[in-house]
Amino acid sequence: MRGEPERIMRATAEEKYLLVWPHGDETLGPLVGHHIATERPDLLEHVNYMCGNPRAASQTPPQRHTNGITPGYTAKGTDLNRSYSPSKKPESYEEWRAQEILRETRNHRLTLDLHTSTTDIGRCMLISERYRDDEGVREIIAASPISRIVVLPENITMPNGAQVELATTGLIGNVAGSVSVEYNRELAAETGVEDTLLLIDGLVSGTPRVAPQEREFFNVSDFVLKTQDPGEDAKNFKMCDLGYYPVLYGENSYRKDPTKPYLGFAAATREIEII
């Protein structure tokens, strides 16, 4: 499942679906890819699987992204999920991979971007505000058993006025009909594969395998800055004392990492819709 992704790109059906494993140190992507290859070969006609970052994934231990400058590139490795800049000449290995992935998404009807989180997030999906009402995005939500959806804005304004690009540099902000699926690490191993197969079976057959249900949309508006730490008692998706819903919050490594100015995202509002 690590590397040479083109070797398992062989779906022949007219309507194809793409699975992307973007971060080399995360487990949901390869678990799902391995399950399909070994247990559900019937799906290989419809579903392609792509190792997004073969260089990072094939290191021991696997890395989130490459660290140094890969020969042939001019910049150090970057987070693949912040490397989508379609009109720019790639400088890092990940910026080049992002363009390869974008090219592949064009041959596929819908794309799932599979992640694992070290935060205590349970399971959720992430979509871009830009594609909030996109038909393909809604089709993926309707086929998924996951009820929490995080809506990422194109960018976030920092207290000093600087704009930090968010969805615009990720897959979901650049591709209509794409959704990120996020599981915490333990849950990815317990139910992540089963859930994702339920979702894929619903998409491929054209009929969701789950009933319409209440879906909670959390509209991200800010970062949770370290200078405004709501404390370790604050829980993901629960309104905190500071009046917002923390999302992807609480990763201990962020607390300790001086280069990260934030602890997660803050959603100011929550909407409920039956999908």
Ligand SMILES: [Zn+2]
């Ligand atoms: Zn990830």
